[in-house]
Amino acid sequence: MKYSYLFLFLSLSLNVTAQNVFEGQVHFFDDNKNKQPLEGATVYWDNSSLGTVTDKSGKFSLPVSEKFKILVISYLGFDTLKQHIHNYDNQQFLLTSNTDEQLDEVVVSKRKKTIQKSYFEAQNIVTVNSAELLKAACCNLSESFETNPSIDVNFSDALTGTKQIKMLGLSSPYLLITEENIPMIRGASQAYGLTFTPGTWVESIQITKGTGSVVNGFESMAGQINTEIHKPLSQPPLFVNVYSSVDGRNELNTHFAQKISDKWNTTLFVHGNQRTQKNDKNNDNFSDNPLSKQINLLNRWQYIDAQKGWVGFANIRYMDDHKQLGSLNFDPSIHKNSQLFWGSEIDTRRWDSSLKIGYVFPELPYQSLGLQMSYSQHDQQSYFGLNTYDINHQSFYASFLFNSIIGSVKSKFKAGVNFMHDTYDEQVVLDSYKRTDYSLGGYFEYSYDNLDNFSLVAGIRADSHNTLGVFLTPRLHARYVVAEKNIFRGSVGSGRRIANIFAENQPLFATSRTININSQSDGVFGLNPEKSWNYGLSYRRIFNLFSRPGDLTVDYYETHFQNQVVVDWENYREISFYNLDGKSYSKSFQVSLDYELWNNLDLRLAYKNYDVKTQYNDSFKQRPLLAKNRLFGNLSYETYPNDNNALWRFDTTYHQVGKQRLPNTVIYNNEFSDSYSLWNAQITRVFSNRFEIYVGGENLGNYRQPQAIIDSDNPFGPNFDSSIVYGPIFGRKLYAGLRYTIL
Amino acid sequence: MIIMKKLIIVTICLFSVACFSQEKKSKSEKTSIHVSGNCEHCQMRITKTALSQKGVKYATWDIPSNQLTLIYNARKVDLLDIQKAIAASGHDTDKFKAPDQVYEELPGCCKYDRQAEEK
Numbered sequence: 001m002k003y004s005y006l007f008l009f010l011s012l013s014l015n016v017t018a019q020n021v022f023e024g025q026v027h028f029f030d031d032n033k034n035k036q037p038l039e040g041a042t043v044y045w046d047n048s049s050l051g052t053v054t055d056k057s058g059k060f061s062l063p064v065s066e067k068f069k070i071l072v073i074s075y076l077g078f079d080t081l082k083q084h085i086h087n088y089d090n091q092q093f094l095l096t097s098n099t100d101e102q103l104d105e106v107v108v109s110k111r112k113k114t115i116q117k118s119y120f121e122a123q124n125i126v127t128v129n130s131a132e133l134l135k136a137a138c139c140n141l142s143e144s145f146e147t148n149p150s151i152d153v154n155f156s157d158a159l160t161g162t163k164q165i166k167m168l169g170l171s172s173p174y175l176l177i178t179e180e181n182i183p184m185i186r187g188a189s190q191a192y193g194l195t196f197t198p199g200t201w202v203e204s205i206q207i208t209k210g211t212g213s214v215v216n217g218f219e220s221m222a223g224q225i226n227t228e229i230h231k232p233l234s235q236p237p238l239f240v241n242v243y244s245s246v247d248g249r250n251e252l253n254t255h256f257a258q259k260i261s262d263k264w265n266t267t268l269f270v271h272g273n274q275r276t277q278k279n280d281k282n283n284d285n286f287s288d289n290p291l292s293k294q295i296n297l298l299n300r301w302q303y304i305d306a307q308k309g310w311v312g313f314a315n316i317r318y319m320d321d322h323k324q325l326g327s328l329n330f331d332p333s334i335h336k337n338s339q340l341f342w343g344s345e346i347d348t349r350r351w352d353s354s355l356k357i358g359y360v361f362p363e364l365p366y367q368s369l370g371l372q373m374s375y376s377q378h379d380q381q382s383y384f385g386l387n388t389y390d391i392n393h394q395s396f397y398a399s400f401l402f403n404s405i406i407g408s409v410k411s412k413f414k415a416g417v418n419f420m421h422d423t424y425d426e427q428v429v430l431d432s433y434k435r436t437d438y439s440l441g442g443y444f445e446y447s448y449d450n451l452d453n454f455s456l457v458a459g460i461r462a463d464s465h466n467t468l469g470v471f472l473t474p475r476l477h478a479r480y481v482v483a484e485k486n487i488f489r490g491s492v493g494s495g496r497r498i499a500n501i502f503a504e505n506q507p508l509f510a511t512s513r514t515i516n517i518n519s520q521s522d523g524v525f526g527l528n529p530e531k532s533w534n535y536g537l538s539y540r541r542i543f544n545l546f547s548r549p550g551d552l553t554v555d556y557y558e559t560h561f562q563n564q565v566v567v568d569w570e571n572y573r574e575i576s577f578y579n580l581d582g583k584s585y586s587k588s589f590q591v592s593l594d595y596e597l598w599n600n601l602d603l604r605l606a607y608k609n610y611d612v613k614t615q616y617n618d619s620f621k622q623r624p625l626l627a628k629n630r631l632f633g634n635l636s637y638e639t640y641p642n643d644n645n646a647l648w649r650f651d652t653t654y655h656q657v658g659k660q661r662l663p664n665t666v667i668y669n670n671e672f673s674d675s676y677s678l679w680n681a682q683i684t685r686v687f688s689n690r691f692e693i694y695v696g697g698e699n700l701g702n703y704r705q706p707q708a709i710i711d712s713d714n715p716f717g718p719n720f721d722s723s724i725v726y727g728p729i730f731g732r733k734l735y736a737g738l739r740y741t742i743l
Numbered sequence: 744m745i746i747m748k749k750l751i752i753v754t755i756c757l758f759s760v761a762c763f764s765q766e767k768k769s770k771s772e773k774t775s776i777h778v779s780g781n782c783e784h785c786q787m788r789i790t791k792t793a794l795s796q797k798g799v800k801y802a803t804w805d806i807p808s809n810q811l812t813l814i815y816n817a818r819k820v821d822l823l824d825i826q827k828a829i830a831a832s833g834h835d836t837d838k839f840k841a842p843d844q845v846y847e848e849l850p851g852c853c854k855y856d857r858q859a860e861e862k
Contacts, residue, residue: 042781044851051851072851363773364814366801408800451791550802 005270022085023061026073038075042150046070048080057582084547096281115148115594115604117540117553120349122447122457122477123212124489124538124555126150127654129204135636135651137682137694137737139243139251139273140189141202141227142194146680147653148594149606149632150207151225154625157507158326158708158722158729159344161289162192168222168557169208169586169610169626173497174610175505175531176212176220179227180313181353181372183217187422187467188378188393189350191506192677196319196350198271198296200241203228203485209557210215210536211475214415214443214459218473221495222559222586230314232257232302234266238742245735246291263305271296272716278328281731284712286342286722288730290325308369309360317352325510326385327715337386342715346382351375370401370416384509396420406446414445414459428502428515435524437498439465453481455600468496468529497523499565501577507723508575512716518578524688528579531562539743550595559586568616569624572665573718582615586623592632606632622661626630627675629658649684660726665710666719673726676703689743695736702731768817771800776826778804778811779835782852792832796825811836 007424038056044051045062054060061069069144074080091374091499104501114132118125128148143165145151156164165172172194177185179602183675185193205227212224235257236572243251251273258266278287303312323346324332330343361367379392401416441463457477464470475493481632482488501517516587519526537555543550561584566577592606612623622628633654641647659672682696705727711719754793771857779791786804793802798819804811823838830839833849835857846857 040852040856042852051849051854053854053856074852201850266805364771364801366814408794408801410794564792576776620823 009090021061022064025061026058026075028078041073041078043071043073043074047071055419077203077654083130087111087535091196094131105269105605106451107537110685112619113594117551119487120449120479122449122455122479122489124209124477124491124536126207126209128207130203133199133202133205134649134684134694135634135682136680136698137243137684138695138698138735139244139249139403140195140199141197144199144202147604147634148207149604149608151208152608152630153625155725155728156191157510158705159286159290159510160192160323160346160507161730162195163293166515167225167698168534168559168588169612169623170222170559171246173499173506174182174221175225176216177225177227178216178226180229180354181216181226181743182374182397182399183219183420184227186219187395187424187500188380188391188503188679189561190500190504192346192348195295196296196321196348197227197229198251198253198269198273199257200239201229201269201271201298203230209538209555210477210491211534214461214473214475216399217418217420218441218463218471219459219503222534222557227403227643229298230255230267230269232267232300233304235265236741236743238740240740241737242738243735246345246735247279247730247733249273249275249289249292249735251737263303265302265304267300268298268316269296269298281330282706282708282729284709285328286709286712287325287328290320290323290346292323294321295319304693305360309362311360313354313356313394315352315354319348319350319352321348321350322346336383339386339716342385342720344382344384346380348378348380349442351377351378364404366412367404368402369665370403372397372399372401373397373562382509385720387429387500388507389509390504392425393422393503395422404562410449410451412447412449414447415443417442426502431527433502437466437524439463439468455479460708467498467524471496481486485542487540489536489540489656491536492534494514494533495621496529497526498529501525501565502528502566505567505575507725511575511721511723512718513569513573513575513721516574518576520579525577527565527577528563530564532559532564534559534562534564545595548596548598550593552594553590553592555588557586557588561585564614566614566616569663569723570616570618572663572721576617578617580615582620584614585612587611588687601637602635604632604634606630608632624663625724627658627660627726629656631656643649644688645686646688649686650681650682651684652681654679657727662724662726665721665724667707667710668724673705676727677701678703678728687691690741691738693736693738695734697730697735698733699730700732704728704731770816770818771812771814772817772822773812774822775810775812777809777823777836778829779809779855779857780804780806780853781855782806784850785834785853785855788832788853789829789834792829793825796828799825831839 002495026041027035029035039054039056041054042373043060043062044053050063052060052062069085071083071085072541073078091460116127132147133144135334136143143164145153152166153163156162167175173190177637212220235255237257241253254270256268260266275292279289298317301314327341330380331343332343332345334477335341335343345406357371359369374397376395380391382389397420399416399418401414405412405416412414419440423436443461445459447457459475461473474496477491480488521528523529536556537697540553540716561580563579565582566578566580589605589609595603597603610628612626614623636651639648655678657676658708661675662668664669679700680698681700682694684694686692686718708725710721710731711717712725714720753807786806789804790802793813794800798816801814826838829836830832830841833841833845835841
């Protein structure tokens with residue numbers, strides 16, 4: 001694309017007459033760089049009703065008032081000029097605007113925010129786009145939230161290098177994680193599933209605080225995270241990303257896109273990663289991160305017939321992931337099943353396929369039908385020392401949705417049905433567990449918007465589930481705007497799920513703890529299904545301070561469990577699962593501020609406070625391994641692009657993680673962890689639209705949790721435990737990578 | 744004469760059929776009209792005004808082309824009434840001109856060029 005730069009000249013020849021009229025003239029440069037008067041430009045005093053339009057010779061006259069100092073001049077295809085008028089001397093203003101030569105497309109030169117908070121929606125949604133994801137270049141979905149204060153990222157254990165996410169103080173099983181609105185990270189994929197979606201595939205992420213919509217099921221208890229994958233229609237023919245880090249991790253992403261016909265487009269995403277190097281910076285003779293190898297292939301097909309109103313997607317995906325962890329000397333071909341060296345291998349193979357068909361009634365743009373179907377097969381074979389854990393999970397999901405209006409587009413509704421069928425087959429050390437879950441549900445969601453200051457989404461669903469029985473799930477979200485730019489939101493809703501106790505707590509296998517299930521009912525694993533209510537309030541204020549935009553958000557959410565499967569790590573010799581007998585809640589408070597400090601220099605600050613308590617068998621106490629206080633800061637700067645679109649990007653993120661309660665073990669006795677801070681930074685050099693390189697570092701302060709593995713010298717002894725992890729295992733990590741695109 | 748009478752009757756019948764079919768208006772009439780305005784504030788005001796008319800199901804106003812696309816129940820509301828309401832909110836339409844006083848009170852960015860519209 002070639003842009004011609006057009007210049008809009010505004011010359012103000014001021015004649016302050018007796019009536020205090022402000023006269024001026026607006027010009028622009030045409031394609032031949034000739035100065036021309038601009039007719040029809042809108043000229044007005046900001047925040048006033050005093051406005052006019054320029055005449056044929058570009059001239060205008062406006063009444064002058066003491067109250068109004070900022071003059072705004074706008075015209076389609078040009079950047080709006082906002083100018084503070086200090087004195088009435090002869091002034092000249094220069095405006096540049098990017099429009100293409102035919103003037104048929106307006107290029108908005110204002111930077112799009114990389115994190116967008118909802119304004120019109122009743123729900124509290126934060127949208128993270130791919131530009132934000134580039135701020136932390138590594139590597140997959142589990143690492144995509146490092147620059148986002150809504151989600152907390154923790155290490156799940158000291159061996160697998162897997163990161164676990166938390167929202168509103170609750171871990172990922174309490175979130176509904178969907179991919180293009182199809183439930184994705186659930187069941188068997190709960191532990192490592194986020195690492196199975198490479199970051200470069202992701203187009204955007206939507207994070208909803210609170211229970212969210214009823215459309216995608218009853219399982220969300222604290223929030224929903226939806227990932228949109230790049231659409232074949234908008235993909236460049238070739239994209240290549242290479243990444244390498246000092247800990248020996250190498251990644252290669254290639255995307256090939258092909259236009260088949262006017263209606264069909266396809267993209268093949270190929271991802272491979274491996275780590276071939278064992279690192280032991282903390283000298284415990286255990287590898288700080290696993291040896292790994294992953295192949296991940298996704299083929300997407302997109303069909304679009306805009307005239308007839310049909311859209312469709314078909315996806316097929318295959319993933320093969322291998323991890324080897326444990327002692328530095330461990331060689332699986334020799335030491336597997338022996339007590340010479342402790343080691344572990346986790347092999348996962350996963351097939352995913354999905355089909356989406358949508359139809360928009362050509363004559364009624366507000367009415368549409370949608371059908372989604374997906375089938376996945378997840379097979380994990382693993383052992384941790386002498387503990388075997390295998391899980392096979394097959395899942396089928398179908399959903400039918402109808403969208404329309406009641407009266408007018410101010411009142412819309414969605415109605416539909418979903419069907420879910422899951423079969424699980426688990427081998428847990430010596431025991432095997434098999435089960436089938438299926439449910440059929442119908443929902444109705446009404447939304448009202450007065451197109452001004454009030455909107456509401458009220459949904460209810462009824463489900464019939466083979467073990468949960470027949471039940472209703474109501475959810476309500478409302479938004480009220482006081483005096484434009486002061487937005488209040490409230491939500492209430494319930495959620496239910498069956499705890500997959502082993503799949504969700506896999507770090508337990510890399511310990512010497514005995515598994516103790518306190519079966520009290522005939523539910524799954526003898527435990528009752530989990531049920532909770534979530535309530536939330538949020539206030540957002542959009543403001544201008546020193547003529548720069550800012551955004552302040554205050555959120556408060558509570559999740560109360562009516563029943564929960566308590567995961568009890570308190571006794572260091574065992575892990576117990578039992579039904580909640582008493583109270584369990586999570587209360588979270590977050591205040592975050594976004595502010596543009598200078599042109600292209602953005603600051604994001606957040607403070608989070610969590611109060612998460614559960615009634616354990618022995619007492620009512622704070623959930624372990626959860627920081628009560630967290631501070632977050634992100635500063636990013638981008639230079640202006642030159643003619644080649646070359647620019648620099650700088651990004652730095654700071655996390656302060658408060659002290660965390662540690663369960664008692666041989667080394668911890670009623671203790672709290674240290675508070676620590678993490679500091680990440682990245683520099684990107686964009687050479688053109690086609691090529692860019694980046695270098696960065698994670699944990700630049702080189703903080704490491706001391707004694708991350710308890711009794712690492714004696715891994716087959718009774719005290720071995722790699723699950724009590726509150727901080728990074730590997731210290732400073734430097735990385736570099738490149739991105740190449742053929743347009 | 745009989746033939747004449749028959750002809751008249753047939754003609755009347757034909758007319759009444761035509762009239763009847765004209766009476767049977769569409770429940771989802773789709774149309775597009777020109778409404779003057781400039782910016783997103785205008786967009787909000789125009790669509791809100793259109794949608795607050797009973798029987799209007801759908802309204803979108805495109806900023807560059809100034810075209811308002813409407814879907815409305817022609818049995819409940821007349822297009823002229825919708826246009827009247829929009830003009831009353833300050834925006835000139837194909838058929839109606841906004842009262843000068845309302846136009847003058849529009850925020851600065853919505854001061855569309857009225858002279859050009861008149862041409």
